[in-house]
Amino acid sequence: MSEIKTISIKDKGYPKLLREIPDSPRVLYYRGELLAEENCFAVVGTRRCSSYGKEMALEISAELAEAGLTIVSGLAPGIDTAAHLAVVERLLPTLHPSSPIIPPKNGRTIAVLGTGPDEKSIYPKENLKLAEEIIKTGGCLISEYPPGTPGSNFTFPRRNRIISGLSLGVLVVEAKQKSGALITAHWAKKQKRKIFAIPGPIHSLNSKGPHILIKNGAKLVESAQDILKELNLPLKELSSFKGVTGENNEENLILEILKEGSLGIDKIIEKTKLKANTVASILTVLEVKNKVRNLGGNIFALSR
Numbered sequence: 001m002s003e004i005k006t007i008s009i010k011d012k013g014y015p016k017l018l019r020e021i022p023d024s025p026r027v028l029y030y031r032g033e034l035l036a037e038e039n040c041f042a043v044v045g046t047r048r049c050s051s052y053g054k055e056m057a058l059e060i061s062a063e064l065a066e067a068g069l070t071i072v073s074g075l076a077p078g079i080d081t082a083a084h085l086a087v088v089e090r091l092l093p094t095l096h097p098s099s100p101i102i103p104p105k106n107g108r109t110i111a112v113l114g115t116g117p118d119e120k121s122i123y124p125k126e127n128l129k130l131a132e133e134i135i136k137t138g139g140c141l142i143s144e145y146p147p148g149t150p151g152s153n154f155t156f157p158r159r160n161r162i163i164s165g166l167s168l169g170v171l172v173v174e175a176k177q178k179s180g181a182l183i184t185a186h187w188a189k190k191q192k193r194k195i196f197a198i199p200g201p202i203h204s205l206n207s208k209g210p211h212i213l214i215k216n217g218a219k220l221v222e223s224a225q226d227i228l229k230e231l232n233l234p235l236k237e238l239s240s241f242k243g244v245t246g247e248n249n250e251e252n253l254i255l256e257i258l259k260e261g262s263l264g265i266d267k268i269i270e271k272t273k274l275k276a277n278t279v280a281s282i283l284t285v286l287e288v289k290n291k292v293r294n295l296g297g298n299i300f301a302l303s304r
Contacts, residue, residue, distance in 0.1 A: 002031045002135050004117050004147055012036065021165040021191050025144035029117050032140035033108075040110065040166045041227065042072040042188075044181040045079025045173035046206055051299040053174035053206060055262045056198050057082035058293075058301075060171065062090055063224035065107035067233070072167050074159065075111040075127050075141075079173045079181070084109050084130055091137035108139045112163045114156035116149035117141050123151045142166075160184040161191070168231055169194035171221060175209030182209050185218070194230060196221045244291060244302055250274060250282055251291075255302065258292060262301035 007014055007028050013036045018024055028034070043061050045053060061071050061083040071087050073080040087109035111134055115121040122131055122141075131141055144162065145155060160183045164170050170188040172195070175181035188195050195218040200207030214220050219230050228235050244259070246252040253272050257263065263271070269279050283300055286292040293303045 004029055004031055007034060015166055018162065018165045023161065025162065028142055028144060029146055030140055030142045031117050032135040033138055034140050038070050039068065039168060040070045040072045042163045042167040042170040042184065043083035043173065044073055044163065044170060044184050046175050046179055046181060047076050047078040049078040049174050050206055051262050051295040052200065053079055054082045054295050055301045057173045058086045060224050061086035064227065065090055067224060067228055068107060071109045072163055073111060074163055075113060075131065077124055081127060081130065084111060084134060088133045088137050092133065108137060109134055110140045110142060110166065112159050113141060113143040114159040115143065115151040116145045116147040117143045118147035121147065121149055156180060157183050161187040164188040164191055164193050167193060169196055171196040171227065172210050172213055173198050174200060174206035176205050177208045179209050185213055196227055251286060254282055255291065258300060258302045262295055262299050265298040
């Protein structure tokens with residue numbers, strides 16, 4: 001992984017939006033490329049997300065990155081991981097193995113850590129590879145804590161003010177009533193950032209947080225276009241699932257069904273009326289072709 005660098009709030013390259021919040025970190029420790037000015041947007045949510053939440057985080061983060069926004073999140077399991085992954089997967093195929101690490105003009109991702117930025121401290125350990133890919137694709141790991149600092153009940157909530165402070169707005173995808181994502185939304189409100197939320201099933205505990213935010217004035221989000229419009233950023237013709245096609249009738253049948261949302265393999269079998277081994281084989285092929293992705297637990301969704 002790249003070397004750890006430091007920057008002071010007095011330095012010219014310190015992020016402009018972050019400098020404006022009342023309790024800006026005096027010093028940042030970072031790996032990768034730190035830019036003083038860029039349009040950042042935060043996507044956050046619960047660690048224990050549903051397949052619906054993961055699908056929404058992947059879809060909207062990919063679309064916002066495609067529109068030129070830098071996606072900011074906290075590298076935590078669940079929604080944060082999906083937000084970073086959507087951007088990394090979009091950029092990795094464009095890299096040549098010998099390419100120098102140069103931040104893209106738009107659409108990169110930043111992970112704000114609640115630990116020191118060194119490999120031994122980064123949490124969770126299963127996201128070390130993702131952290132490396134964030135840097136490899138021109139992104140950045142940021143922390144206000146020096147190397148060797150472990151995460152704690154204090155450091156993670158505090159880092160949330162940096163996530164919102166870097167950003168023009170914050171999207172909460174899924175969150176329980178008491179959630180770190182709602183702490184980020186709280187910081188966003190104090191910092192006069194725009195707050196967005198994705199609605200979900202009314203009986204789901206993960207929907208409670210977003211619904212509370214919407215009742216209190218957060219912008220209800222159904223697509224990336226809702227966010228771009230609210231931020232007064234140029235609306236862009238974004239990628240659509242409509243153009244996703246297979247190479248035979250059976251592939252097209254499965255892809256057409258998944259255009260309505262993610263489904264478990266049993267439901268795909270039921271709706272297509274294809275044999276179980278046929279569906280499993282086709283899904284494997286479509287995954288290799290990067291047309292569908294397994295969200296976990298054999299629940300499949302279209303890829304972007």
